[in-house]
Amino acid sequence: MYENQTYDTILARMLTRVPNTVDKREGSLIFDALAPAAAELAQAYAELDINNNLIFADTASEEYLTRRAAEFGINRKEATKARRRGEFFDNTNAPLNIPIGSRYSIGGLNYTAIEQISTGVFALECETSGTAGNRQFGTLLPITYVNDLARAELTDVLVPGEDEETDEALRSRYYETVNEPAFGGNIADYKQKINAINGVGGTKVFPTWAGGGTVKCTIIAADWEEPSPALVEEVQTIIDPEENQGEGLGQAPIGHAVTISGVDVVTVNVETTLTLAPGVTPGQVQSDVEAVIEAYLLEQRKTWAAQTQIIVRTAQIDARMLTVQGVEDVSGTMLNGVDANLVLDEEEIPSLGTVVINE
Template sequence: MYEHQTYEAILARMLARVPVTIDKREGSLIYDALAPAAAELAQSYAELEVNNNLSFADTASGEFLTRRVAEFGIKRKVATKAWRRGGFLDSNSALLNIPLGSRYSIGGLNYTTIEQISTGVYVLECETAGTAGNQQFGDLLPIAYVNGLAKAELTEVLVPGEDEETDEALLSRYYETVNEPAFGGNMADYRQKINAINGVGGSKVFPTWAGGGTVKCTIIAADWTKPSPELVNEVQSTMDPEENQGMGLGQAPIGHTVTITGVDKVTVNVETTLTLAPGVTPGQVQSDVEAVLDAYLLEQRKAWAAQTQIIVRTAQIDARMLTIQGVEDVIGTKLNGMEANLVLDEEEIPILGTVVINE
């Protein structure tokens, strides 16, 4: 809007208002008097442009985007803490009950026991919010002495921790809310309510899947993997508790019988033949190939909720392998033994399995 209000343009307009009988050349008294004012005005116009952009959702960022979408009842998702499964054993390798609230450390992160699942098996909450709490696996070290404890292990991710919602994700959710109004148990209503639950990365809604009044909702975890049974149960209880389905005791409307399921994972085994640069061996590019394939399948999982079904394409895989240094050509790529695209069902997501490289 104010891109034409430059220092040069403003100064030229100011000098044009000065009578021609006065010396207006650079270095003259009037020029030196007007130049600083023109610079300040140009800076003011630049700041006006920034402020103008911050007042609209499509160009706002940070705090200003948060405040803009809040006018429509949308709140930026804050970082959440991961819930993990932990196992505890005594010196005889028998399961051991430990105190709730006891704290354990791994990889610079601390976890606190918050709930007992069964004998020697507990839910641990990461003390650090965000996706960092999803990453570590293995032996835990007690921060304080725990009587009888010989081994503690951090295992499954029950509810993934999430980082604070990005501007891009918040803007996308804002457009979805505005353009697809949620009302009375329509599909948009289910998607928005389910996606707002901690640990859920996305969802698909299948209305009348088992007759009138039935709704099936399939979810993917926030770390873009198959959700744990605990997360599925939490979403089920939030939307429509199983013991009183259809009674309106959850967020689903009265008369709607809701079934929550998790996505199914399909292992994608890849076999390919590479032409490598002189002196390069398959072992040298193995990890790079696995990394680009894993990144491609992660992109597909992130887009799962917006797609009817995922198609893992050999052309995409070949193109990504060709970006690896040392790879000159790719032929004969097979997915699960077939030289063809892998078409998944609408409730399935791809997970990378074995990668075999031939020369």
């Protein structure tokens, strides 16, 4: 808005207000008196322009976007802690129950036992908020001494930890809420309520899927993978408890029998023929090729909720493989043994399986 209010423009305008009978050349008394004021005014106009952008949701950022969204009851999601499955054994390899509140460590992260799932199996909560708690798998080291404990393993992600919501994610949610008002169990209402639950990354809503009064909501986890049964059960309980479906004991309206399900994973096996640079072997590019394909499939999973269905395209995979250093050409790419795009159902997401590279 104020981009034309530069130092030179302001100074020139100020000098026009000085009579021509006064020396206005650079270095003159009046010039040197006005120049600092023009510089300060130019800086003030620049700050006005910045502040003007911070007023509106499309250009606001950080604290200002948080405050703008909060005016409509949309609060920025804080970082959450991952909940993981821990398995514990004694020296005979039999499952061992551990004390609630006992602590364990792996890869610089600490986890606390918060709930027993079954004999020797416990839900552990990461003490560090964010996605870091989703990444570690393997042997846990006890921080708290536990009698007879011989081995502890950190396994499945029950509820993924999430980082603090980004500006773009909050802005998108702001527009969705303002432009698609949630009311009385409409599709927008279900999406907004379910997406606000910790661990949920996106939702698709299928109204009257099994007759009048029935609703099916399919979710993807916040780490863009298939949700754990524990997360699906938690969302089901919050929205419409299974034992009292349709009675309005959850967030769903009375009369709505809601079924929560997780996305189905389709394994994508890739076979391709690469022309490699002289001296480069398939083994040298294998991991990089797998990484770019996985990155493409992750992009597709992140947009799953916004798409009618995901189409895994061979052309997209070819284009990404061509970015790998040492790959000069690509041909004959097949997905699950077929030389064609892979079209998934509405509730399916792709996950990378094997990658076979031919020369």
